[in-house]
Structures are given as C-alpha cells and as structure tokens.
Amino acid sequence: MNLPDIKYKRRPNISELVYIFFANITGLTVFNWEFFKNVFKPPYEIAEIKKHMDELGVKTFPIVSITGFIIGLVLAMQSYPVLQRFGATDFLPNTVALSVIRELGPVITALIFAGRVSSGIGAELGSMRVTEQIDAMEVSAINPFRYLVVTRVIATTMILPVLTIYVNFLALLGGFIAVIITESTNFEYYKNAVIGAVEFGDLIPGLAKTFVFGYIVGIVGCYKGYTADGGTEGVGRASTTSVVLASLLILVFDMVLVKITLILWPTLV
Amino acid sequence: MADTSLVKIRNLSKRFDHLQVLDKVSLDVETGENLVVFGRSGTGKSVLLKCMVGLLKPDEGEVYIDQKNVLEISPNGLNEIRKKIGFLFQGAALYDSMSVRENLEFPLKKHSQMTDNEIDEKVINTLSLVSLEDAVDKMPSELSGGMRKRIGLARSIITDPQLMLYDEPTTGLDPISSKDISELILNLQKKLNMTSIVVTHDLICAEIISDRAIFLRDAKIVYEGKIHELAKSTDPFLKNFFSNEIIRV
Numbered sequence: 001m002n003l004p005d006i007k008y009k010r011r012p013n014i015s016e017l018v019y020i021f022f023a024n025i026t027g028l029t030v031f032n033w034e035f036f037k038n039v040f041k042p043p044y045e046i047a048e049i050k051k052h053m054d055e056l057g058v059k060t061f062p063i064v065s066i067t068g069f070i071i072g073l074v075l076a077m078q079s080y081p082v083l084q085r086f087g088a089t090d091f092l093p094n095t096v097a098l099s100v101i102r103e104l105g106p107v108i109t110a111l112i113f114a115g116r117v118s119s120g121i122g123a124e125l126g127s128m129r130v131t132e133q134i135d136a137m138e139v140s141a142i143n144p145f146r147y148l149v150v151t152r153v154i155a156t157t158m159i160l161p162v163l164t165i166y167v168n169f170l171a172l173l174g175g176f177i178a179v180i181i182t183e184s185t186n187f188e189y190y191k192n193a194v195i196g197a198v199e200f201g202d203l204i205p206g207l208a209k210t211f212v213f214g215y216i217v218g219i220v221g222c223y224k225g226y227t228a229d230g231g232t233e234g235v236g237r238a239s240t241t242s243v244v245l246a247s248l249l250i251l252v253f254d255m256v257l258v259k260i261t262l263i264l265w266p267t268l269v
Numbered sequence: 270m271a272d273t274s275l276v277k278i279r280n281l282s283k284r285f286d287h288l289q290v291l292d293k294v295s296l297d298v299e300t301g302e303n304l305v306v307f308g309r310s311g312t313g314k315s316v317l318l319k320c321m322v323g324l325l326k327p328d329e330g331e332v333y334i335d336q337k338n339v340l341e342i343s344p345n346g347l348n349e350i351r352k353k354i355g356f357l358f359q360g361a362a363l364y365d366s367m368s369v370r371e372n373l374e375f376p377l378k379k380h381s382q383m384t385d386n387e388i389d390e391k392v393i394n395t396l397s398l399v400s401l402e403d404a405v406d407k408m409p410s411e412l413s414g415g416m417r418k419r420i421g422l423a424r425s426i427i428t429d430p431q432l433m434l435y436d437e438p439t440t441g442l443d444p445i446s447s448k449d450i451s452e453l454i455l456n457l458q459k460k461l462n463m464t465s466i467v468v469t470h471d472l473i474c475a476e477i478i479s480d481r482a483i484f485l486r487d488a489k490i491v492y493e494g495k496i497h498e499l500a501k502s503t504d505p506f507l508k509n510f511f512s513n514e515i516i517r518v
Contacts, residue, residue, distance in 0.1 A: 127365070136362035139322050140376045140428075141348035 031223045035153060038146045048151040056117045057159030067112055068167035071104055072096060072174025080182045089183060093193035096175035101198055102206050105168040107254055110213035113160055114246040118221035121152055122242030125225025126235035149226060153218035160214030161207055205261040212257065213250050220246040275300045275432055275464045281330030283316055290316050292488035303458060303465045305475040308485035314468040318434045322354055323347050352380055355430035359437045361421030363409040369420050370405045376428050395427045399453060415446035426457060435467040439474045451477040
C-alpha cells in the first residue's frame with residue numbers, strides 16, 4: 001500500500017496546507033481501496049469483529065443514552081413555543097418524531113460515536129504503529145490490515161445503526177416527557193401521533209445513512225492510526241485528527257445523502 | 270562447492286529524502302552463523318534488517334533468504350519466508366491488548382494446525398526457555414524492560430524460525446540484564462540451531478554472541494571480521510568507537 005508522505009510542521013503555510021489536504025484525500029482513497037480489496041478475503045476474523053462491536057459499540061451505550069434522551073427533551077421544549085405561535089401544538093409529537101428519525105438521531109449519534117470511537121481507534125492503532133506492534137504482526141506473516149483495520153471498520157459499520165435505533169427511541173421518550181410537562185396529554189396519544197407521523201420512507205433513509213457514517217468513523221480512525229508517525233506526539237495527532245476528519249466527513253456525507261434521498265424519494269419533501 | 274549462505278544481500282541501497290542510509294551494501298550470512306552489525310546511530314543498521322523482511326522497500330538491490338529474493342516474491346511467498354524468520358524489535362513490540370499467553374499463542378493459532386492443548390504446552394515450554402513461565406498470565410504493562418525483551422524473544426522463537434533478527438536486543442537494560450539476555454540469545458541459538466543477525470551498540474553483547482561482526486559507516490560496510498580484530502584495530506575511527514567501552518578480548 002503506497003500512501004502519500006504527509007509531513008506536518010508546527011505552522012504549515014498555505015501551500016503546505018493544500019498539500020496536506022490533498023495528501024489526506026489521496027491517502028484515504030488508497031486506504032478505502034485497500035479495505036475493499038481485503039474485506040472479502042478469508043480469514044474473516046469473526047471473533048475479532050464481535051470483540052470490537054462490544055468494545056466500540058456496546059460501551060458507547062451510556063453516553064448516547066443520555067444524549068438521545070436530552071435531544072428529544074430539548075427539541076420538544078424548544079419546538080413547543082414556536083408551534084404555539086401558529087396554534088399548531090398538536091403537531092409537537094410529529095415534529096419531534098420526524099426531526100429525530102430523519103436527521104437528528106442519525107447525525108448526533110454518529111458525531112458522538114466519532115468523538116468516542118474514532119479517536120480511540122486512532123490512538124490505539126497509532127500507538128501500535130509507533131511501538132512497532134503492527135510491524136511485528138507483519139513480520140509474523142499475519143496481515144495487520146485485515147486483522148486490525150477490516151475488523152474494526154466492519155464493527156463500526158454494523159454497530160452504529162443499532163445505536164441509532166436505540167437513540168431514536170430514547171429521544172422520542174425524552175420528547176414525550178417534555179410534552180407531558182408542557183401539555184396535558186397521555187402516552188397513548190403521543191404514541192399514536194408519532195406512529196401516524198412516521199412513514200416507512202422516513203425510517204429507511206435515516207437508518208441507511210448510519211451505515212455510511214459508521215463506515216466513515218471506522219475507516220478514518222483506522223487510517224489516521226495506521227499511518228501515524230512521530231512517536232507519542234504522532235499518536236495524539238492521530239487521535240485528534242481522526243475526530244475532526246470523521247466529524248467533517250459525516251456532515252458532508254449527510255448533506256450529500258439527504259440530497260440523494262430527496263431525488264430518489266421526492267415524496268419525502 | 271555447495272552454497273551454505275542462508276542470507277545473501279547484493280547492492281542494497283536505501284535513501285530517505287536526501288539521506289543515503291544504505292549504499293550498495295552486499296553481505297552473506299552462513300547457515301548457523303551469528304553476525305553482529307555495528308555502527309553509530311542512524312547509520313542504517315535497523316533499516317538493513319527491515320529491508321530483509323520486506324518492512325521497508327529498498328531503492329535497489331537484492332535480498333535472498335533461503336535462495337529466494339524477498340523483494341520480487343509474491344505477498345504469499347513473502348509470508349512463507351517470514352514464517353521462517355523471527356524478529357525481536359528494539360522495544361519488544363508485545364501486543365499491549367493481549368496477555369503474555371495470547372502474545373505467544375497468536376502466531377501459532379494463525380499458522381499452525383496444533384490443538385489448543387499442544388499450543389498451551391508449546392507456550393509453557395517456550396516461556397521456560399526464557400525462564401518466565403510464571404509470567405504467562407501477565408499483561409505486557411506489568412512486565413519490566415528485561416522481562417519484555419525475554420517475552421519478545423520467546424514470541425519470536427515460538428515458531429521455530431531458521432533465522433533470527435535482533436534489533437538492539439539489550440538497549441535500555443542494565444548491564445546484568447543485558448549480559449543475561451546476550452547469554453540467553455547465544456544459548457537459544459545453540460539449542461535451536463538458528464542463524465542470527467544482531468544489530469547492537471552493546472560491545473559486551475556483541476562479544477558474547479558474535480561469530481563475525483560488520484561495521485556500517487557512511488551507508489557502507491567499512492569493516493568486517495572477528496569482534497576482537499575490530500576492537501584491536503589501529504584504524505582511528507574504530508579505535509575511537511571501541512575506546513569508550515570495556516571489552517574483554
């Protein structure tokens with residue numbers, strides 16, 4: 001795998017920043033290509049994938065639980081006065097449900113996931129790189145890319161949709177709490193309003209894009225860690241830049257995917 | 270006459286940006302020989318080892334291990350050669366997330382058809398060679414520097430390699446641990462009949478291990494011979510290099 005050599009300085013000038021940007025894009029493209037070359041080849045390392053799903057996914061549940069609940073609660077509290085101005089408070093459950101399921105749930109969960117997981121992967125693989133553990137694996141005739149990268153990327157791609165469904169549920173619960181605080185309503189009414197508002201076409205695009213976000217979180221973390229250099233400073237840099245790049249790519253791809261969704265399913269507009 | 274060289278290097282060159290690290294280096298290592306590679310820091314000793322196992326791609330030259338050119342062989346062919354090589358890294362490079370047992374089991378589980386019981390037995394036997402059977406369930410973070418080197422050595426030899434490459438095996442150790450590791454390397458080499466290439470600055474280690482030594486300077490092999498011949502050389506550079514060390518020759 002030939003990746004461009006990215007040399008960082010403390011204060012890179014404009015031309016160096018442009019070079020670093022394009023070197024990152026090229027490097028990430030080559031890294032993606034390497035992933036697809038390796039992902040279908042045995043051995044499949046199922047045990048490692050399960051381990052990473054537990055390490056990277058299951059342990060993210062506490063933080064996304066709190067986040068999901070608060071998002072729903074705050075969204076409902078903020079939306080209520082606006083809807084009240086137009087005499088449309090009956091639509092509060094619909095507003096919360098559609099906002100959460102179509103956009104806020106997937107994107108916020110992905111950003112939280114990037115913050116926790118992408119940095120962790122970047123630091124872990126970066127540390128393995130600078131302490132020659134990846135070289136040791138390669139010298140032992142074990143493909144480190146397949147063992148370390150492919151397993152992690154599959155794990156993040158598989159686990160993020162599960163986390164998102166869970167966050168959506170908690171956000172709707174948070175929304176319900178806000179609704180019963182502001183309006184005298186009951187759970188049955190709220191549940192029926194939510195179910196009535198959300199169509200199948202709302203669920204699928206929101207969920208489908210979380211596979212892409214999960215892939216981005218995994219591949220960016222692995223890329224930054226796997227190509228880290230410069231000792232402990234390089235490990236820190238890999239960790240930080242993983243989060244920044246993954247978050248940025250999530251937002252850019254969200255914009256692109258929303259546009260594609262609206263072109264493919266114009267009835268969602 | 271039959272060719273008894275396990276390793277043959279021909280005109281190997283490697284450059285990093287403007288720095289020429291290796292310049293047309295040629296070298297033969299006989300089967301069963303212990304070769305020590307000397308040189309000041311940054312003279313390409315570790316690069317030489319990494320080019321031999323394909324971790325670094327040289328700019329030009331050929332590296333033959335067991336008659337096969339590692340630079341032109343397919344990835345699968347290179348892996349077959351790598352299975353015959355053990356590599357002890359400077360910092361031991363133990364996998365942090367695995368226990369000592371898992372570190373040693375890892376290459377066996379990936380490459381051998383051994384049963385779990387056979388692997389378990391092999392792990393304990395190999396740890397007994399480095400006198401660390403008690404550390405089998407420890408994590409790398411619980412080990413001292415000397416213990417890490419020993420475990421790294423055990424992991425390198427567990428697949429019964431024909432060729433062992435040591436990258437500064439005694440760096441960072443106190444003189445007694447350093448001598449212990451050096452003697453351990455020599456004993457293992459005799460017991461397992463391996464060929465060894467040792468990169469080191471440590472003259473005591475070199476004195477214990479080496480059958481032959483080479484000295485890298487300005488990207489070339491400038492001296493070659495027995496360690497005591499190098500130490501007694503009248504060459505000003507070698508005199509200066511060896512004058513700061515106490516060596517019993």
